[in-house]
Structure formats: C-alpha cells, structure tokens
Amino acid sequence: DVKVTQSSRYLVKRTGEKVFLECVQDMDHENMFWYRQDPGLGLRLIYFSYDVKMKEKGDIPEGYSVSREKKERFSLILESASTNQTSMYLCASIGQHESSGNTIYFGEGSWLTVV
C-alpha cells in the first residue's frame, strides 16, 4: 500500500521558534508538495519539489523554506514561527510518469498551533 508519512501529527510551538515538518514517501515519486489548509481557503501550495535538491515556490512561500536532500524526504521549515502560521499542513506526492499514475497521495496532516 502506498504511503506518505508525516512524522509530527500535532505540534504546539511558541512564536519565534524554528519548526521542522518532515514528510517521507515510499513510492519513489519525483514530485512532492507542501500545502496548508485553512477553513474557507482550501489547500494552498507553499512549495513543491520535482527532484532531489530542486524546489519551486508555490502560491504562499513567505515565511517558509524547504529541503529535499533525498528523493523520499521533503521537509518544510518555518524559520521563525508566527501565529498566522497556525494551520493544518499537508504533504503530498505524485509520480512524474504515466506509469506512476496521476493520483496525488497525501500524508495524514500535521496540525500546528503557534502560541
């Protein structure tokens, strides 16, 4: 069974802290994504990566950075957490080639509260 794993499900952090959200996929997918989801706004793309060490800004990259040192792992970093970054964060992956299918696979989500 395919798997996208977000190691931290629920976090509470203080304003100004550095926060790491880790995501690992076991499907050998090239493309990985970080979204945040807020009520009424749906899923908004923060960053994506189409290969190791490659990254592209999404729609709302401000206040975030990412790291993709290995194909299976894509990390989201909040350099200095702020209260407006309280949200649910979803990691996703998708294969590049048709043989991998078009299905987006999501992790279970990380609920971050910044106080």
Place this chain on the structure above:
Amino acid sequence: RKEVEQDPGPFNVPEGATVAFNCTYSNSASQSFFWYRQDCRKEPKLLMSVYSSGNEDGRFTAQLNRASQYISLLIRDSKLSDSATYLCVVRTGGFKTIFGAGTRLFVKA
C-alpha cells in the same frame, strides 16, 4: 478570480436524496480533473478522476464540460457515510495542481 471555484455549501440533504456539486475552472489549458473526498480532520483522498466522456462509479457520476469549463459530481441515493467535504481538483500541464476550497455535504437520517 480563483482558478478553481466551488460552492462551499453546506448542502444538507436527507438519506436517499440525489445531490450535485459543480466546480468551475479558469485555465482553459487544464488537462486533468479529479474529485477528492475529505473527512473531518483527515487528509483528502481520491474519489474519482473525471474523463471527457463522463464516468460513473457506483452511485457517483462525474462530468466534464470543457466548453463551459466546469466539472460536476452527482451523488445518487445519498448515504450518511457520504457526509464529507468534496474537493474539486484541476491539473494543468505537468504537475501543477489546483484545489478548490471544497463543498461540504451533510446527509441526515
């Protein structure tokens, strides 16, 4: 204007009812279309892809209208377990994927 727009609802329907959701998209170059289902405090999961000729999966029917740039999802004989948020998903070239904000459905006994 949002790239993908959905009626947020909520839609409140009795068991057994037929309910339809629409979703419009702005990019005429969009290539792939999907409906995802998301339960409360869970991740979205693929419900079905949407094909140009329309497609059906049990009680669910998806349609695509490229000329008017919208997709639809029809649920027949609604069950309590259908209560969820339904996300419209549109993919343009490559893997750029846009999610709608979702339509909430409540099915009541």
